[in-house]
Structures are given as C-alpha cells and as structure tokens.
Amino acid sequence: MTNTGENRLYDYSPITERPPLDWPGGARVAAYVGLNIEHFLVGRPSTSIWSGTSHLDPDALNHGWRDYGTRVGIWRTIASLDRHGFRASALLNSDAVRHYPQIIEAGMERDWAWLAHGRTNSVLHTGMGVDEERAVLADIVDTIAGATGRRPRGWMGPGLTETHNTPALLAELGLEYVLDWTSDDQPFPLNVPGMLSVPYTLELNDLLLFSNGTTGPEFVRMVKDQYEQLHADSEHGGRVMALALHPFVTGQPFRAKYLDLALEFLAAQPDIWLTTSDEIAAHYRSL
Incomplete structure (x- = not known):
C-alpha cells in the first residue's frame, strides 16, 4: 500500500450508525489488560523517565528504570491480575523471549494471549521495504x-508503529488483528482481507498518565470513569475497554495498590466481560 495522504486502511464508520454489538453472556463492556513485556537495548535511546541522559551509552538511569519492570514490577502486576481474575493480553517483544524466559513461563501457566509487539521497543517498526519487512515479521512471529x-x-507495533504494508504482511502470516489504530470503542474491519482493528488505548495507559503527573487515586478514578461512560454508551451496543500497563510504571511499589484497586473495581462489575484481545477479535469475527 502506497502513501497517498489519505487513510486507505479503513473506512469512516460513525459508531451511531452500526448494528448493535452483543458480547457473550449479555455483557455490556468487554475489558482486557494489555500487558507490555518489552526488551530495551542499553545503547539506544528508548522510553525514558528523564531525557537528560537518554543520549548516553550506557544510559544507566533510564535503562535501570525500564529493567525494574521485568525484574520486579511485573511480578507485582501478575499477583494483582491473578487476584482479580484477569488473563493478560501480553504485548511481547520477540527479543524478550530470549532474555526473560521466566516471564514467558508465567504467562503460559496462566494461558495469556500472546501478541507480537515487534522485536524490541528500542527500535520502531518503520522504514522497511516489503521484502525486508516480510522477513522481519516472520522472524518475530516464529x-x-x-x-x-x-x-x-x-x-501491536513498538510505539504503535507500522509501515503501509504491515497489516497485509501480517495477514499473510495468519494474524487477524492489530491494536495500533486507537480510533474506536469497538472492533472494526480493515481494508485488508481477514484483518481487524481491536481497540487499544493511549489515554488509559499508565506510561502516558503517570509521565504527565497523574496520581494513584486519580488513576483509579479514571478507570472508574472510563468504565461508567462505556457502560452508559453500551445501551446502543457493546464497547471495549482496554487498560494498558507497563511493569516499570504500575509495578512501582507506591503505585501497585492503585492498580489493584482499579482491577478490583472492574472485576466487581456485573455487566463486564473480563477477557483478552484475542477473544474480543474472535467474537467479533463470529458475528
């Protein structure tokens, strides 16, 4: 697909003009946790808590902060997910497979959904020709x-990045949906045979929220507000609520209890379907 300046990947569809979307068991909101499991390179500028050292090699300040997530933070997050009955949708860098086998084992024990999330979050998924990208994607998926x-x-691409060819190449590999286009509260078909977009979130995303000064109690309030509005909207058809988590952010000790409170609230709702992005895509496709 070439760049014409127009979005040819999907068509405009106002949510007010669609047939009602029904979730299993009469649920009104389908909720999933997108758990980012990422590997970062020491010598490459990446997600940072302070940009002042991000150009250094090694960047001990920022790399150590990110590494806290896979060493410590994710285990707090897993305990909270388990406590409230959530199966994660694991957004997995393929490089993490080699570096963090214990996390992979923990996810397999819990039957997580595994999504391809590029090779490493230190390198965005962009700037490739078709043949190079086809080989890169095949290696990631394999x-x-x-x-x-x-x-x-x-x-989901690292940094939600794609090329104009990514969805079609993913379809060749048997994948069924992408999370990169955060433009809706419901799944919708792409103009690529067999491919869907499933809602993800940049707004209810711990990395962006806490980087902008959100406090723990404010985070819990936002989760509640998001659910309550989507529940109200679902009078006209089911909605999707995504919660994006990074273990080096909500896995920090002083934030962990607020994540737990947010998950406790969601798990207590009678009209919610606690699920995975895989199951959301499969159910939508079945309709």
Whole structure:
C-alpha cells in the first residue's frame, strides 16, 4: 500500500450508525489488560523517565528504570491480575523471549494471549521495504510461536508503529488483528482481507498518565470513569475497554495498590466481560 495522504486502511464508520454489538453472556463492556513485556537495548535511546541522559551509552538511569519492570514490577502486576481474575493480553517483544524466559513461563501457566509487539521497543517498526519487512515479521512471529507454542493472532507495533504494508504482511502470516489504530470503542474491519482493528488505548495507559503527573487515586478514578461512560454508551451496543500497563510504571511499589484497586473495581462489575484481545477479535469475527 502506497502513501497517498489519505487513510486507505479503513473506512469512516460513525459508531451511531452500526448494528448493535452483543458480547457473550449479555455483557455490556468487554475489558482486557494489555500487558507490555518489552526488551530495551542499553545503547539506544528508548522510553525514558528523564531525557537528560537518554543520549548516553550506557544510559544507566533510564535503562535501570525500564529493567525494574521485568525484574520486579511485573511480578507485582501478575499477583494483582491473578487476584482479580484477569488473563493478560501480553504485548511481547520477540527479543524478550530470549532474555526473560521466566516471564514467558508465567504467562503460559496462566494461558495469556500472546501478541507480537515487534522485536524490541528500542527500535520502531518503520522504514522497511516489503521484502525486508516480510522477513522481519516472520522472524518475530516464529520466535514468539516457538517460545509459547502458539502463533500470535494480534499485533501491536513498538510505539504503535507500522509501515503501509504491515497489516497485509501480517495477514499473510495468519494474524487477524492489530491494536495500533486507537480510533474506536469497538472492533472494526480493515481494508485488508481477514484483518481487524481491536481497540487499544493511549489515554488509559499508565506510561502516558503517570509521565504527565497523574496520581494513584486519580488513576483509579479514571478507570472508574472510563468504565461508567462505556457502560452508559453500551445501551446502543457493546464497547471495549482496554487498560494498558507497563511493569516499570504500575509495578512501582507506591503505585501497585492503585492498580489493584482499579482491577478490583472492574472485576466487581456485573455487566463486564473480563477477557483478552484475542477473544474480543474472535467474537467479533463470529458475528
């Protein structure tokens, strides 16, 4: 697909003009946790808590902050997910397979959904020709499948990045949906045969919220507000609520209890379907 300046990947569809979307069991909101499991390179500028050292090699300040997530933070997050009955949608860098086998094992024990999330979050998924990208995507998918015993069905690019060819190349590999286009509260078809967009979130995303000064109690209030509005909207058809988590952010000790309170609230709602992005895509496709 070439760049014409127009979005040819999907068509405009106002949510007010669609047939009602029904979730299993009469649920009104389908909720999932997008758990980012990422590997970062020491010598490459990446997600940072302070940009003042991000150009250094090594950047001990920022790399150590990110590494806290896979060493410590994710285990707090897993305990909270388990406590409230959430299966994660694991957004997995393929490089993480080699570096963090204990996390892969923990996810397999819990039957997480495994999504391809590029190779590493230190390198955006862009600037490739078709043949190069086809080979890169095949390697990412094969690596994740080899480690988990299951080929990923979904994709989210590092930094939500794609080329104009990514969805079609993913479809060639048997993937069924992407999370990169955060433009809706419901799944919708792309203009690529067999491919869907499933809602993700940049707004209810711990990395962006807490980087902008959100406090723990404010985070809990936002989760409640998001659910309550989507529940009200769902009078006209089911909605999707995504909660994006990074273990080096909400896995910090002083934030962990607020994540737990947010998950406790969601798990207590009678009209919610606690699910994965895989199951959301499969149910939508079944309709």
